[in-house]
Amino acid sequence: MSDAYPKPDVSVDVVLLTLVEGKLHVALHVRTKRPDKGTLALPGGQVHVDDDDEVDLEATAYRVLREKVGLVPRYLEQLRTFSGRERDPTRGFTVSISHVALIPYEELKAVGDGVFHFYSVDDLPRLAFDHAAQVSEAVQRLRNKASYSTLPCWLLPEAFTLTQLQVVYEQIFGETVKRGTFRSRLGIKVQDVRPGEAVDEAEILVATDQFQGGKQRPARLFKVNRLSLFRRAFW
Amino acid sequence: MSDAYPKPDVSVDVVLLTLVEGKLHVALHVRTKRPDKGTLALPGGQVHVDDDDEVDLEATAYRVLREKVGLVPRYLEQLRTFSGRERDPTRGFTVSISHVALIPYEELKAVGDGVFHFYSVDDLPRLAFDHAAQVSEAVQRLRNKASYSTLPCWLLPEAFTLTQLQVVYEQIFGETVKRGTFRSRLGIKVQDVRPGEAVDEAEILVATDQFQGGKQRPARLFKVNRLSLFRRAFW
DNA sequence: TAAATAGTGTCTGTAAGACATTATTCG
DNA sequence: CGAATAATGTCTTACAGACACTATTTA
Structure with a gap:
């Protein structure tokens, strides 16, 4: 019954924030596939529903960071789920569960794989899909929570x-x-x-x-x- | 490439809150299908990815409320996305984008279809799936936002x-x-x-x-x- | 001792909370 | 006028913010 409906694509994106020389930066890489090939994008990936270690979408986010950036963040939380048929016109209606991750730049320097680079959140170029909106909301969330938490x-x-x-x-x-x-x-x-x-x-x-x-x-x-x-x- | 992975089931749930006689209540109905048949559950539904009116998951939430409860809420926001392979063992890895909706009880009384009934959030019976956790987080969100907003x-x-x-x-x-x-x-x-x-x-x-x-x-x-x-x- | 930063004490203005007082309706 | 609730004023206390002062290291 529930399988009567076609399912939307589900992926996880991570807005990885860090402080570089006193300014908030976000991790971005250049897309090597279409669509939006050549455009800067957030780390992200599909859910591996057949992998028993992937118990939920938080585990997916950790795996994405482990595989693509090479480390375990000290802080990770779900941001918001972005959805719609306009996000990625080549795939139709898609759903992306966006996350915020915080890492001290010292740890990122130590890994330094060369695939991801850090861009100031106050001076971003054009990003793929709705990733600019995701970064914007992540920074808002950080600023907001910073005003009343550690x-x-x-x-x-x-x-x-x-x-x-x-x-x-x-x-x-x-x-x-x-x-x-x-x-x-x-x-x-x-x-x-x-x-x-x-x-x-x-x-x-x-x-x-x-x-x-x-x-x-x-x-x-x-x-x-x-x-x-x-x-x-x-x- | 992206279609190489099996997709998880995606649904939308709504925690519809209202004040009945001075106490917070949540809208629940008795499930008529398996699994968890006969257990109280939140209003929810699958995404209609082929329906052009369903531009995103917020539209899905509005449709669920329109079809199942029969009204348009004065306030609706995304709560959090719940996921995992333990939520509904019969369907494997599932994803549910949970929402909070607020409605004055006067409006709900006027609709009153008899399918949904209201239960005090401080005295809930067992709910289907992880719906109890969704209600709990929704009430927390309401209490938290109430402390610094209208x-x-x-x-x-x-x-x-x-x-x-x-x-x-x-x-x-x-x-x-x-x-x-x-x-x-x-x-x-x-x-x-x-x-x-x-x-x-x-x-x-x-x-x-x-x-x-x-x-x-x-x-x-x-x-x-x-x-x-x-x-x-x-x- | 001078420079530099760490850490604390004191004063003042603002605003939250307790409580008292006034205002406006009905019977 | 009395009852009942609406709306405001006053007083006290707590705390944020400004500023100055003391403490501890190196050179």
């Missing part, structure tokens, strides 16, 4: 200083913030916290026993426990 | 009093709030606003020239302009 932590290495974290927030929003204000928002009193303990009662950040020293007073390194939401928005 | 307005008739709106917010959160606090949060000064004008600079609510009088001082009726976001969360 999501930007996943654009940094596992351990980071509070100043590094503040800079990431500022870069995402394009606005500066006073250091005192930033820290009081996190509810942080760094000095009377022991390594391994959470910095605040909400357990947003965990202090490590490591410090990052440059040519001045060293800064304590922190880790993020899990994605935490703030009671009040930042900006 | 979304609850779509559970009320087109025109409503501020007290009615406050009660809806309180019912969604399960907490009471002082009347003065509620109104100052909306930035509302009712009396010096002319009908048709927005009540606040953010144009969240628009005053009508109508009043709803009971056995006491009549309350001004308002309409909502569009979905608006607050700068600060409510609760």
